[in-house]
Amino acid sequence: MPRLRLALSQANPLVGDFDGNIEKIVAAAHEAWNRGSDLLLTGEMAVSGYPIEDLAAQPSFLRAARSAVDALPARLVAEGLGDLVVIVGHPDGPFEPRLLGTSNAPTAIAQNCASVIQGGAIRARYVKHHLPNYSVFDEYRIFVPGDELLVLRIGRNGAAGVDVAVIICEDLWRDGGPVARVLDADAGLLLVLNASPYERDKDEVRLPLVTRRATETDTIVAYVNIVGGQDDLVFDGDSVVVDGDGTILGRAPQFVEHLLVVDVDPAPAGNGDLPANVTRVAVTARSDDPGQLAKDVAVLPDDREQLWNALVLGLRDYVRKNGFRSVILGLSGGIDSSVCAAIAADALGAENVYGISMPSQWSSEGSRTDADDLAERIGLHYSVEAIADLVSPVETQLKLDGVAAENLQARIRGIILMARSNMDGHLVLTTGNKTELAVGYSTIYGDSAGGFAPIKDVPKMLVWELATWRNEHAAANGETPPIPENSITKPPSAELRPDQTDQDTLPPYELLDDILEAYVSKRLGREDIIALGIDRATVEFVCKLVDRSEWKRRQGAIGPKVSGMAFGRDRRLPITSRPAG
């Protein structure tokens, strides 16, 4: 018989849907109990969804959160689950608003909490200490930090109990603070509630951190993460239980809901004094023998597959959680729209994807054929809408030429997509990649029109890699590769004038993506990049394009952040500025 059986609920909440989120918790509690668990642990803010942003400053939102949490203990008893220890993440408040500065808006009136429920009551509460306020996070804006560590002494049948510390997400990442006190408190198990979004290669940072903390604090660490898309974030789950020597005792698969049940044998509680700022509360493990448990250790797929899955889930959840059932996008035969169509089909099923080819007089025969081919491979709804007769009245009446005439074509296409969306209720996808977005190589209100941008955080070179991976993946599974080989291999072109290619205007994409990685992701200055050995004129040209496109990016659709530095709230720069260095 294990000392403790833990159930980690890797669930997909919807922000503000307290009823739906509570149902998920109750369902997980049933499954946990039926599988012999002593304790169920949810992700951070599983009751409310995450991030709640300034909803934390709406007293009515916090009242609803409090009602949901306050009703849960009795509900669990009514469901026959009163003996299960249930630890749920949720916001709490409202507290007296801190009225700061001249703002007439209350701010920081909530806390980010974990509540421990057993026997029909809330037995204890932990408040997150470390509030992330960098990258996409604004928790110092909306939360008041806690300063008391919580330790649960979980006893069974009079045997020596286990001391279990509870912390929340950022608390695990920071040295000092509650993590340091876990060791002082001599806990044997550390439970961590998380809402940690996916980023490429983050698993290479997160798992080593969990392992390091297990070693440092001499505990087993149980790390549970939420899963799902929420606006521009995709939570990947990847919940894990790790022993102090780095052994993975259990690991949930990424990007799906999962109840991870794991037996652990932490050291029993000692007789040491309780350090300052630690609260200890006793709860009870179940008395029956839970029986044998099969090991549940998922193996992560390779990086490309993880990224693809993140993009698929980000799109699926945006569509589903916002009440759409189908999407529409323009199919140019190029690589970006082809990859977006394949992501959409994987997310929603091809029967919910509508593609329109919108050829002009400058579209090559090949583009049209490639779009046809893609539509057939994927099996999506496909139609063709030639734009010549819509463009020419405007071009003639307004006497347009040059860039104005090129942009007009893109804007007529935007009008067609939005009109079909208005008529049929599809969500419009805009198919620009991160490289395009960086240098402003798109027409605002034209090809940038749409409610969601599936690949906005994927640089062009990586779009090609993903296309190749997806085709290989299909072939390996005996399926039709979705993306026409020609769309991958041909030179990219916006086809807004005769014989145009992207490289008429932009440096080669290999070089361009390298400069952007340095300037945008690493925040290097122009001179720093030139010092890396890249041609000065090219660096200055590219950096200037990036700076001058800020206003366009501000008006762009959201899309899933999959890198360490996405455009949007991850990178907050003025539009009006004179660049330095």
Next chain:
Amino acid sequence: MPRLRLALSQANPLVGDFDGNIEKIVAAAHEAWNRGSDLLLTGEMAVSGYPIEDLAAQPSFLRAARSAVDALPARLVAEGLGDLVVIVGHPDGPFEPRLLGTSNAPTAIAQNCASVIQGGAIRARYVKHHLPNYSVFDEYRIFVPGDELLVLRIGRNGAAGVDVAVIICEDLWRDGGPVARVLDADAGLLLVLNASPYERDKDEVRLPLVTRRATETDTIVAYVNIVGGQDDLVFDGDSVVVDGDGTILGRAPQFVEHLLVVDVDPAPAGNGDLPANVTRVAVTARSDDPGQLAKDVAVLPDDREQLWNALVLGLRDYVRKNGFRSVILGLSGGIDSSVCAAIAADALGAENVYGISMPSQWSSEGSRTDADDLAERIGLHYSVEAIADLVSPVETQLKLDGVAAENLQARIRGIILMARSNMDGHLVLTTGNKTELAVGYSTIYGDSAGGFAPIKDVPKMLVWELATWRNEHAAANGETPPIPENSITKPPSAELRPDQTDQDTLPPYELLDDILEAYVSKRLGREDIIALGIDRATVEFVCKLVDRSEWKRRQGAIGPKVSGMAFGRDRRLPITSRPAG
């Protein structure tokens, strides 16, 4: 002879334009010296502009700021200004990046500083203690706080010196912290560097605060603010010097650059011990008699005029600082576009304003006449572009009706404005008001298309008030009232179908604006608003419209924040959510 003569430089910096901003400081130093001043004080971050947002995380930006500040003492000596005490606001860094969480981006590597220069050297530095992280401010994201108060002992000719404390902006607003130590340190004068944006009625909060602090700390308070538009913020200046009994010793006019020179007679320095965490540095006042000085006390105009001036400056600086010279906008004959045209003409001169009337078959004769009338009253460039022949090919080819056909008209108008912008280089203005933006009563990529939205933070009822004020103001000055009376008095209509008015779809604007004030500005919940006595169905209808329009607002143009709660970074809500309460 006064004990001290202060010069407050209320200047308009450009973010990142270190050379230009330094020239403004040197010019102010010359004028200050020539007018007999002992000390020149700039606004917060006058060297870099404000807010710098994540530029604070770019080491190259911080290196450029440091170079600019480091070169200033020698420059002042070279200009014959070495004896003037000059206190400038600037960022400093880079410090070792705090690498937090999994973010691969450095964060919080700078400080928000005031440096004291005399005799060719930086004599002392103060670092801002309180970092605002609410409303539009994200300073906890980018700055590390200071914890040492600075007191300058300014001596003259061997006479008893004056102890002068220096703090920065938010430090003044918070109880405790450096303000509390000013009293302990027995300072006679408190200098405050500020970058405090305009909000309606903020002068009713700010001046009482300055006065209260003067009383509490038993000092004269000299408060200098920057001026000018920076993206969505408009800094109003309104720099002021206040005595402990509330007497205004000097006050700069709002919304213009100004050097405010004021004589003050603070109590001489005592012999008390220096409290902990206070640094005292000696500097020298000039020895010559500066002569008489006329009082300089501006009187603030009434609220409507202040608001108008804020909107004018916000637009002018966005245009000017981003390298545009002219603007273009659609003129419907309605109140919103008329007010925007009048603001643009006041900001840029009518010769730089281009208006296009774009009538459809649903446009009333009155609309066309009102637009003609407006154009003539203002004297702007005016043309007419009928849209029927551009709309009908699309409508026919795509078989559109209902909302899709209505939106199409707005989108064709957007295409016309963007095409003219592409051809002629005008900045496109989008003329939606705050009420429209709140409920999503606009066509995305249609009438919402544009780079700047002059009245996006002005509710509809206030748009009418402003129009009336502007006309009365013109009449009082013997000028032609710019806005046709008919545009003010007729029922508002989008004219996208026959006999349409806004009130077919929306509640009366008086009621709508009241609900929005409660829901958006005061963050009340639905039930809270119903409890105020407003009809349940109307409240739920309006709140639902607000929630469902979040995705549109995210893609909207920026425009000047003039209220305590503007859409944009002042109100950060998820798109994907289920509303509660």
